[in-house]
Amino acid sequence: MPKTKSKKIDLDAKKSRHLFYQMLLIRKFEDKAAEEYTKAKIRGFLHLYIGEEAVAVGVIQALTDDDNVLCTYREHGHALARGMDAGAIMAEMYGKQEGCSRGRGGSMHLFDKSINFFGGNAIVAGHLPMAVGMALASKKQKKGNITCCFFGEGAAAEGEFHEAMNLAALWKVPVLFVCENNLYAMGTAIRYSHSVQELEKKGAAYGVESSAVNGMNLMDVIEAANEAVQKVRDNGKPYLLVCNTYRFRAHSMFDAELYRDKKEVEEWKKRDPIPEFQEFLLKQKIITEKEIKKIENQVDSEIQKAVDFAEAGTWEPIDQLTEFVYSENETK
Amino acid sequence: MSQTIKITYREAFKQGLREALQNDDRIFLMGEDVGRYGGAFAVSKGLLQEFGEERIMDVPLSESGFVGAGIGAALAGMKPIVEVMTVNFGLLAMDQIVNNAATLLHMSGGQLNVPVVIRISCGIGQQLAAQHSHSWEPFFAQVPGLVVLSVGTHEDARGMLHTALQSPDPVIIIEYTSMLNLEKEISTDMGAVNITKAKVIKSGKDISIITYGTGVYKCLESADELAAEGIDAEVIDLRVLRPLDEETFLASVAKTHRALIVEDAWRSVSISSEISSRIMEKAFYELDASVKRLCGVEVPIPYPLHLEQASVPQKSDIVKAVKRIINP
Missing domain, CATH: 3.40.50.920 (Rossmann fold)
Incomplete structure (x- = not known):
């Protein structure tokens, strides 16, 4: 297991509290989603981000509003970190038309164009070529924004990962590939799916600069992400950032977790990024116990509001079933 | 009375392509060997010299990669024409076409339309054997979200691309290599054609x-x-x-x-x-x-x-x- 390094990053108190709030929001939102799933309010596949919060929060804080974000089907955390309304996400998972994708997508397909959040993509590695294309468009349009693409280590075994890395490097486009290595592609451990398990090494084959970071430590992720984003922005070239992390919960709600030892999970839980960051903030006197309590209460109330919003949401009339197959406006 | 000219199916495509590239800066052509080689079937011959490599992009043999990139570029405001050399190689891009291009509008609840045009060579009849002789229009035509055009005439070879590029949604244009050298008369003022009617x-x-x-x-x-x-x-x-x-x-x-x-x-x-x-x-x-x-x-x-x-x-x-x- 990688060691947590102590980092010195200038985070002002306001931003620190905000990031702490986001991590806690993701954690509690996911807990609530699991609860709603057991009540059958949420159906289909539900993939929880619990344990990996530092990655989404640490990377997304480094982006600007104009940057594009593409994620996998384990994307609730990224959507929240990007600023998507928790109610719109919960309503989406309920399948209500007030959801961010009008309920058409569900848990795996959260979209919000207004914040440049492009899914919620559930074909492993299928969104990597799209991310390259978006970055190519930015380059052609001289827009100056970058595209940030999250994927798991399972995706790095797909051909589309390799094609995307090659194209991005060949075309010199501003895309940040963020590999969230949580060690399991569903139930297959990385040692059974990658001949080279230090995934950052895969960058060299394509001339893509890369690095690996302890994804269980927010400060480490922030430092690595800030640096990576700056590089992509400055030189317009791709970068591969591998965040080594771990998911505490099962792959999906259907997973009996036969493939990993409970002790292993318990070991990783000792490195939970949230208490660690909380500890850090307390020690640095950036935050007080009282403020933490206040943040917890705010998070609880935001989540309750999200659930209330989803509950109050409405079902799209069946006579609208065939909408959004083709654009109505033929001259868009 | 309008005049007619004799033109090959290939030349009709090329004229359509050139016109498209002249009309809109957002349009670019990407595909295997479309530039320096002149197009596997010489459809884009000379266009690299005319429009430069930003507009006529040779791509590596990564069908899924570059078709996906075309979809991404379309999402981000460009109007890419992606050429897939042959439909058999096109299968390698089926994930992008079916799972991304055809679904994004729907699963985003109408937020993301994908104005990409994908041109694919297809057909049987040149003794190319089992891996290069296909009529796979039905594969594409099965998928809601795609517009699938089959170019059976020179008028359509000349005019379908123009209209396809106006579409807010992904258009697959199926072209036939066995017809490339076939000459027919078309009207000299032949331009855009309707793409909704038989x-x-x-x-x-x-x-x-x-x-x-x-x-x-x-x-x-x-x-x-x-x-x-x-x-x-x-x-x-x-x-x-x-x-x-x-x-x-x-x-x-x-x-x-x-x-x-x-x-x-x-x-x-x-x-x-x-x-x-x-x-x-x-x-x-x-x-x-x-x-x-x-x-x-x-x-x-x-x-x-x-x-x-x-x-x-x-x-x-x-x-x-x-x-x-x-x-x-």
């Missing part, structure tokens, strides 16, 4: 021959032969395989009361099976004879010329089939 290419009263792609000229020639024998066949080019324009062929069947559907694609679960079903469902009482189909034989296409020809409907098969329907 077309009655030849009007007739005795039977509706419904076809697309390489079937169009074959059926027209068959109709000429039949005319000499006093049979007045109507020929319909479907042109748009999704969403299907059923109005045109149903109206034709209502007029002729007989239908033969001709395609190179394998018979089972094909375009013709869909057309046939719709005629049964919606024009059954118009029929004086059962609907017949001439399709590709269900075999991986073999190399030898005589076996290859026996794999897909020929003009003589069409003539024979029509006569059998009319004089059973």
Whole structure:
């Protein structure tokens, strides 16, 4: 297991509290989603981000509003970190038309164009070529924004990962590939799916600069992400950032977790990024116990509001079933 | 009266491409060997020199990668024309076409439309054997969210791209390599064409021959032969395989009361099976004879010329089939 390094990053108190709030929001939102799933309010596949919060929060804080974000089907955390309304996400998972994708997508397909959040993509590695294309468009349009693409280590075994890395490097486009290595592609451990398990090494084959970071430590992720984003922005070239992390919960709600030892999970839980960051903030006197309590209460109330919003949401009339197959406006 | 010029199917495409590139800076062509090689089938020859490498992009052999990149570029405000060298390689990009291009509008609740145009070479008839001889229009036509065009005439080779580029949604243009050198006369002022309707290419009263792609000229020639024998066949080019324009062929069947559907694609679960079903469902009482189909034989296409020809409907098969329907 990688060691947590102590980092010195200038985070002002306001931003620190905000990031702490986001991590806690993701954690509690996911807990609530699991609860709603057991009540059958949420159906289909539900993939929880619990344990990996530092990655989404640490990377997304480094982006600007104009940057594009593409994620996998384990994307609730990224959507929240990007600023998507928790109610719109919960309503989406309920399948209500007030959801961010009008309920058409569900848990795996959260979209919000207004914040440049492009899914919620559930074909492993299928969104990597799209991310390259978006970055190519930015380059052609001289827009100056970058595209940030999250994927798991399972995706790095797909051909589309390799094609995307090659194209991005060949075309010199501003895309940040963020590999969230949580060690399991569903139930297959990385040692059974990658001949080279230090995934950052895969960058060299394509001339893509890369690095690996302890994804269980927010400060480490922030430092690595800030640096990576700056590089992509400055030189317009791709970068591969591998965040080594771990998911505490099962792959999906259907997973009996036969493939990993409970002790292993318990070991990783000792490195939970949230208490660690909380500890850090307390020690640095950036935050007080009282403020933490206040943040917890705010998070609880935001989540309750999200659930209330989803509950109050409405079902799209069946006579609208065939909408959004083709654009109505033929001259868009 | 407008003047006509003689033009190859290839040149018609090239003119359409050049015009598109001239008209809109957001449009660029990307594909394997489209630039320095001049296009695998010389369709884009000279365009690199004319428009530069930003607009005419050679790409590596990464079908999924560059088709996906085209989709991403379309999402981000560009108007890419992605050329897939042949439909068999196109299978490697099927994930991008089916799972991304065709679904994003729907699963984002209408937020993300994908204005990408994907041109794919297709067809049987050049002794290229089982891995390079395909009529796979049905694969694409099955997918809601795609607009699927089949270029059966020179007018469409010249004009479909223009209209496809106006579409807010992904358009697959199926082109036929076996027709590239074929010369036909088209009007000199030929430009954009409609991409929502099938077309009655030849009007007739005795039977509706419904076809697309390489079937169009074959059926027209068959109709000429039949005319000499006093049979007045109507020929319909479907042109748009999704969403299907059923109005045109149903109206034709209502007029002729007989239908033969001709395609190179394998018979089972094909375009013709869909057309046939719709005629049964919606024009059954118009029929004086059962609907017949001439399709590709269900075999991986073999190399030898005589076996290859026996794999897909020929003009003589069409003539024979029509006569059998009319004089059973």
